[in-house]
Amino acid sequence: MPDWSYHPLKKLLLDKISPKASREFIHKSMSTIASIPGGRNLIGFLGHMKAPHEFQKDIHHIHYPSPIGLNGHIDPHLSGMNVFQELGFGFVEIGPIVLTEPEEQLEPRRKGNHIQFSEQLEKVPLRSALKKLIKHTIRIPVFARIDEQVNKEEWAIIVQHLSPFVDAFIGTSEQLTSCIDQKAFAFDRFFYVSFSTDEFDNNTIDLGKLLKNQYVAGVVLNAPHQSNGSYWHEIVNANESLIKMVTQFKEQYPELIILTSGGVETPNEAYALVHAGADLVMLTDGYVNAGPGLPKRIHERILYEEVHPMKEHSWHWSFLFGLSILFGGIIALYFAFTDVILPYDESFIGLSRADILQINPLILSFMSHDRMALAGTMISGGILYTQLARHGIKYGLHWTKIAFHSAAIIGFLGIFLFIGFGYFDWLHGIFWVILLPIYYFSFQEGKNAITPPYSVHGENDHLWKYGLYGQLCFILLGFLLLLGGLVISTIGVSKVFVSTDLNFLCMSPEILETVSANLIPVIAHDRAGFGSALISVGLLVLTLSLWGFRKGERWVWNTLCLGALPAFIAGIGTHLYIGYTTFIHLLPVYFLVLIYLLGLILSYPYLKKK
Known part of the structure; x- marks a missing residue:
């Protein structure tokens, strides 16, 4: 669903129904098209969204077709897992993963032009995640974010069962300190430490100690949020705050692999993060507002700096x-x-x-x-x-x-x-x-x-x-x-x-x-x-x-x-x-x-x- 069809449909229908219903409609529709014979070629023909080969990179022996990924809370039911690779994403996050499904799942809600998420994000049960990962052939790396409330025993079970199907895990510093440092388990996947804005501002984490661990591959910097009762949304200048965080981390740890989550709604904002030193960028609700063509537009905006002006060929x-x-x-x-x-x-x-x-x-x-x-x-x-x-x-x-x-x-x-x-x-x-x-x-x-193709347009x-x-x-x-x-x-x-x-x-x-x-x-x-x-x-x-x-x-x-x-x-x-x-x-x-x-x-x- 390219932007030229997404935005008219969004205005006529999607904005008039609940965020969850519109999300599932879009993801299931695209997934159905991708599942039929010739469906993936049709998506490619309509959008030409796949990332150019110039964006391919390898990090810790994992191949990424693009540095642009999708955050897990955009697709908590994993309805679009087999189609995201066709939209130009280079990796995708699933989660937060829990061992058993909670009795109650709070859906996101719409507030004006923005999507607000519950403080208790929709959880992904381990069984459901395994079922989807086994069912679909996913050709891009998968990151699994483990819910911060799982205990040590549940954490170990989740990691053990998901390791054959995912490429890396994301967890909090407390999880990694309590579980990895005890060396009670043998892991064959890397872990990324997830930071909140408060942890960064208060300097409450001994990052140097964490990075010495052989299982820690890098950090995930989450865009700052603003609470509204039991819901939250990203602050207005989230991109500026992320750029500041990325710059400071890169100055202190030049070789550190940095993922960012959120803070991107336009190609210019994604380019600014990459230019500041972010190795991988995950889109959140900015992707919902901008449309499925956002990864493609980001690629073209970044590419503009590399190929402009273009050389002439025989014609x-x-x-x-x-x-x-x-x-x-x-x-x-x-x-x-x-x-x-x-x-x-x-x-x-x-x-x-x-x-x-x-x-x-x-x-x-x-x-x-x-x-x-x-x-x-x-x-x-x-x-x-x-x-x-x-x-x-x-x-x-x-x-x-x-x-x-x-x-x-x-x-x-x-x-x-x-x-x-x-x-x-x-x-x-x-x-x-x-x-x-x-x-x-x-x-x-x-x-x-x-x-x-490239484009200087970034808004x-x-x-x-x-x-x-x-x-x-x-x-x-x-x-x-x-x-x-x-x-x-x-x-x-x-x-x-x-x-x-x-x-x-x-x-x-x-x-x-x-x-x-x-x-x-x-x-x-x-x-x-x-x-x-x-x-x-x-x-x-x-x-x-x-x-x-x-x-x-x-x-x-x-x-x-x-x-x-x-x-x-x-x-x-x-x-x-x-x-x-x-x-x-x-x-x-x-x-x-x-x-x-x-x-x-x-x-x-x-x-x-x-």
Whole structure:
């Protein structure tokens, strides 16, 4: 559930139900999707959330895909354990673990825009934790936080049973002092000492003594809390306090491994902690407020400092490919406005242009409308391809390569739709042959596009939230264009006409066949070709909207604005030009234009602001 779907749903539904109900709904929904065949790939396609390889690190022989993790009290029922790794988290905490389930569990509550947690956090019984850990294949490290109220005997049982399934434990200094120092047990997992703000401020812990223990790997610094009766929430300046704690610990113990818990709601706050010296950062309720895309945004914010500005890569073949499609669309538009059918069309049909005009002039008008729509779609595709090459592949952005070549390959395969009714368009075939070597070199130069995206944007401001709604509009636009292309292609290779087409022609398919047995195959070839082009353009718009929205990416807004215009102008203009203005037939196009304009308006401040 990326941010563009999470925040509209949060506003409409999640904020109106209890925090526990909304939490379980989100986690169980995502977990269900991840469990079905292809579900993980779907999550990856929608969000592109997995951490770039630049963030991989090893600490005490444990491999972390990312330094960003999730705190245990965000998912105490472990409902989303098998999906967090797909959201870009590098590790996850479970707990606080207890031996037996308490008689009463106090749920979190909502206070204004914040989530408040009970002083007695929801506990995770050992049996429940083991059941979940055994059931799911978790490919990221798991930390188990042991409840501070368990006694020494319970503590030993919990550690013994969880050790095969977790990578490290988190406990209080009292637990570690009373249990580890007695050396009553042999452990094969490291322990992290959890500090509260009071313990840090009052300097009540002999950290030097704890760190000498062979089982202690580092510390967990928890964001300062403010109590409100039997509930608590993080203080307003929790991030600043954590940064101060991290800095002081690193100055005193430079080699100390430091985890932080909480105090992060924006990418800038996470970057500040990492910059101060935090090795691992756990998100808490800031993740709930910011949305599931927060880990991805943090990665992009941190990466900005490392890769900006990016080096240029080879991109000219990809640009030439897009330019060729654009010019091909212009040529097709010229023929659609003039002769409509070419000599080899006339030869195949067995009738000249003059003959067809004499039989029914609306036949040529109808064919012109399909060919104009195809030409406009090709011009739009050419603009999108050239923009992806110029602003993405040129700088080695991996996501632009995937978007570019996915649409291009589908476009090439669309040629097989042209011959679905036994008619092969030689002009299309020649164009396909010309494009193939250009695309080959484009594909070769795209192999070097492996750079992950970055972003300087680090706040959860109003521009970002409006941008999410604009992004949702364009994602919907791309999906509907893709769906429309599939429908049109299917019609093109099956029944060819819809009812409004036949009403416009004032002729049935049977009558058209009596005019010429080869007339319908030519019309079908035009329709299937248009559908194929629309699929490619829909996929380009969809992937560009899914993966390219970042603050200040002016080229993305320009591309969507200019790229869609030729297709819309051709789609509506050709119907007005030939007089085919049936409202129900054009209603889908009107709806798409409305979404397009709304997306441009909502995303303009976010994408166009430098």
